[in-house]
Amino acid sequence: MLLIKIKRVFKSGFINFFRNGSVSLATVLISVLTLFTLGSLVFGRAVLLYTLEQVQNKVDISVYFKSDAPEEEVLAMKGSIEKLSEVNNVAYVSRDQAIEDFRNRHKDNALILQSLDELTENPLGAVLNIRAKQPSQYETIATFLKKSSQQDNSIIDKTNYFQNKMAIDRLINIFTVTKEIGVGVSLALILVAFLVTFNTIRLAIYTSREEIGVMRLVGASNKFISGPFIIEGVVGGVISAIISTLLFYPLALWLAPKTKVFFGGIDLLQYYISNFFQLFGILLFAGIALGAFSSLIAIRRHLKV
Numbered sequence: 001m002l003l004i005k006i007k008r009v010f011k012s013g014f015i016n017f018f019r020n021g022s023v024s025l026a027t028v029l030i031s032v033l034t035l036f037t038l039g040s041l042v043f044g045r046a047v048l049l050y051t052l053e054q055v056q057n058k059v060d061i062s063v064y065f066k067s068d069a070p071e072e073e074v075l076a077m078k079g080s081i082e083k084l085s086e087v088n089n090v091a092y093v094s095r096d097q098a099i100e101d102f103r104n105r106h107k108d109n110a111l112i113l114q115s116l117d118e119l120t121e122n123p124l125g126a127v128l129n130i131r132a133k134q135p136s137q138y139e140t141i142a143t144f145l146k147k148s149s150q151q152d153n154s155i156i157d158k159t160n161y162f163q164n165k166m167a168i169d170r171l172i173n174i175f176t177v178t179k180e181i182g183v184g185v186s187l188a189l190i191l192v193a194f195l196v197t198f199n200t201i202r203l204a205i206y207t208s209r210e211e212i213g214v215m216r217l218v219g220a221s222n223k224f225i226s227g228p229f230i231i232e233g234v235v236g237g238v239i240s241a242i243i244s245t246l247l248f249y250p251l252a253l254w255l256a257p258k259t260k261v262f263f264g265g266i267d268l269l270q271y272y273i274s275n276f277f278q279l280f281g282i283l284l285f286a287g288i289a290l291g292a293f294s295s296l297i298a299i300r301r302h303l304k305v
Contacts, residue, residue: 012228017235024236030196031240031290032247035283037185039248042279043268047259050266061132061141062160065125067095069155074126077148077155081130084144086137093127125157194294226299233295237287244287245280248272 017024065074075092082090093101099122106112132138142159149156249272256269272279 008224010231012231014231014235016228017232020232024232027196027236028240028243030192031236031287032243034190034192034290035240035244035287036247038286039244039279039283041183042282043248043252043271046271046275047266047268061130061138061145063128063130063145064157064159065127065155066157067121067123067125069125071095071126073155074128078128081128081141081144084141086132086134086140088131088133090131091129093129095122095124095126098122098124098127190290194290226296229299230292230295233291233293234288235291237289237291238284240291241280241284241287244283245276248279 063077065077071094078090078092081087099116102124103113103116130141132141145156145159148154149159252268252272256267259266259268
């Protein structure tokens with residue numbers, strides 16, 4: 001008996017959804033727009049996180065030593081830095097390697113190479129390239145180096161951390177602002193979709209008022225009466241989720257070459273294929289929740305059962 005009731009509820013919900021053709025279509029279109037925006041946030045977050053990760057992976061602290069700094073003191077400084085718990089690794093570049101790297105970078109500039117040949121001594125000092133375990137730990141390392149450089153007879157010439165830190169902070173700010181804007185737009189569209197679905201169910205209740213009255217007279221329970229309307233909202237949510245997920249394929253296909261160039265390697269099409277089921281799961285859950293919740297509110301408020 002219970003199985004038969006459940007079957008009737010689902011059947012009535014499907015029939016109601018397709019019977020209210022134009023209104024159901026409007027609900028689906030608004031829901032698709034809402035879920036598409038939500039999915040765009042997922043894609044946007046992936047792009048920004050990838051870009052941030054790429055920048056952070058390229059960031060380190062380069063410590064430049066004075067050209068007359070003794071090698072043993074530089075190596076001693078290297079050992080002190082390696083003992084810091086925040087440090088992942090420290091790469092040592094000797095004076096000879098530094099001048100060789102400089103020559104290779106400017107191998108096409110004859111004037112610079114000629115100027116170097118005229119010098120009797122190597123003008124460059126040794127360099128330490130420091131990589132932290134976490135991006136947030138660079139501040140602690142920079143503070144340690146700053147204190148060391150302020151000591152008397154310091155062998156440190158300069159560090160380049162703070163220039164890189166500005167780029168990181170700017171990127172994080174862009175990520176935060178973009179996320180906030182996206183969340184705000186999504187909330188607004190969710191509200192619109194809720195109101196459209198809410199009014200769709202109200203209209204369905206009104207057009208079915210005589211049928212509902214008969215069902216109540218013959219002793220139908222509240223759950224049995226309200227069930228089809230909730231199923232109607234769920235059906236709209238499922239269809240919207242399917243359409244929204246499929247719409248991302250041509251978008252990802254079109255944007256993939258552009259994101260590879262502009263964002264340094266991320267392939268949106270590959271990301272879409274790899275995370276298809278995760279994306280569909282998010283949109284499906286959001287679509288069902290939106291449809292079911294708005295239907296439930298409409299029934300409780302406008303159908304006294």
